[in-house]
Amino acid sequence: EVQLVQSGAEVKKPGESLKISCKGSGYSFTSYWIGWVRQMPGKGLEWMGIIYPGDSDTRYSPSFQGQVTISADKSISTAYLQWSSLKASDTAMYYCARHVPPGIAEPWGQGTLVTVSS
Amino acid sequence: EIVMTQSPATLSVSPGERATLSCRASQSVSSNLAWYQQKPGQAPRLLIYGASTRATGIPARFSGSGSGTEFTLTISSLQSEDFAVYYCQQYNNWYTFGQGTKLEIK
Numbered sequence: 165e166v167q168l169v170q171s172g173a174e175v176k177k178p179g180e181s182l183k184i185s186c187k188g189s190g191y192s193f194t195s196y197w198i199g200w201v202r203q204m205p206g207k208g209l210e211w212m213g214i215i216y217p218g219d220s221d222t223r224y225s226p227s228f229q230g231q232v233t234i235s236a237d238k239s240i241s242t243a244y245l246q247w248s249s250l251k252a253s254d255t256a257m258y259y260c261a262r263h264v265p266p267g268i269a270e271p272w273g274q275g276t277l278v279t280v281s282s
Numbered sequence: 283e284i285v286m287t288q289s290p291a292t293l294s295v296s297p298g299e300r301a302t303l304s305c306r307a308s309q310s311v312s313s314n315l316a317w318y319q320q321k322p323g324q325a326p327r328l329l330i331y332g333a334s335t336r337a338t339g340i341p342a343r344f345s346g347s348g349s350g351t352e353f354t355l356t357i358s359s360l361q362s363e364d365f366a367v368y369y370c371q372q373y374n375n376w377y378t379f380g381q382g383t384k385l386e387i388k
Contacts, residue, residue: 199377209318209326209369209379225376226283259325267373268316270337272325 166190168198168260168273175279176250183246184276186260193241194218197263200234200245203275204256214263215243250280284308284372288380294388297360303383305353305370314374317346317355320382321366329368330355357385 171185186198199214213224217236224234236243243260258276261269285308295301305315317330328337330346333353343358357364365387370380 208381209320209371211377211379261326266314267377268328268331269318269326269371269377270328272327275325 166262166271168262168271170258170260170273170276173277173279175281177282178250178252178280180250180280181246181248182250182278183244184258184278186243186245186273188241188243188262191262194238198236198243199261199263199269200232200243201259201261201269201272202228202256203259209259212245212258217241217243250278252280252282254278255280284311284375284378286370286372286378286380288368288370288383290383291381292384292386294386295360296388297362299360299388301357301360301364301385303355303357303368303385305348305355305380307351307353307372310350311372311374313349314372315346315348315353316371316373317344318369318371319364319366320369326369360385362387 167189169187194217197214197216200212202210211225212228213234215222215234215236217238222234233246260273287306289304313333315333318326320326329340334346345356347354367382367384369382
């Protein structure tokens with residue numbers, strides 16, 4: 165079974181750094197892009213960026229370029245999303261999803277809730 | 283950026299009836315269009331890709347149609363488990379989602 169399992173919920177203060185993870189199993193992790201999607205409270209879905217774990221080729225949505233860093237460690241089949249300095253506006257649920265060419269997201273991880281509050 | 287617009291924002295339908303959800307793209311996306319279902323507290327789930335192909339395990343009551351800029355998701359006979367939020371997503375030029383349609387019980 166293809167599965168993506170994300171790290172647990174986080175509560176952080178503004179200005180702190182954070183790295184959340186997404187571990188893939190049941191398929192060749194290095195052969196599919198992994199994407200990250202933000203869902204702010206009560207809102208819709210927004211693509212943040214994608215990474216190809218095979219060679220770490222990374223693409224960002226213009227809205228998120230420079231705001232987050234996406235990375236992957238293929239040796240442990242895990243993708244990451246990180247922030248160097250969190251803001252209250254980063255409070256959201258973050259999902260990872262496997263990309264099946266040419267851009268279909270399936271399956272999705274269970275989501276990681278990030279809360280940023282002073 | 284391609285903007286996806288879904289209508290209506292909320293759709294109230296009785297169980298057993300048909301639901302029709304619309305999605306419009308600001309420019310042609312060919313058939314590079316997917317539909318996702320999201321229930322409260324859950325991750326989205328892929329329903330339809332290529333505008334009209336059901337994903338694995340998706341019941342036949344879900345169908346998609348359209349190409350270019352106009353797309354439709356139809357649920358032929360609503361079951362209780364179908365009340366959720368539905369998103370369309372284009373993958374012709376990067377990836378963008380619509381704002382969602384909430385399907386609620388009438």
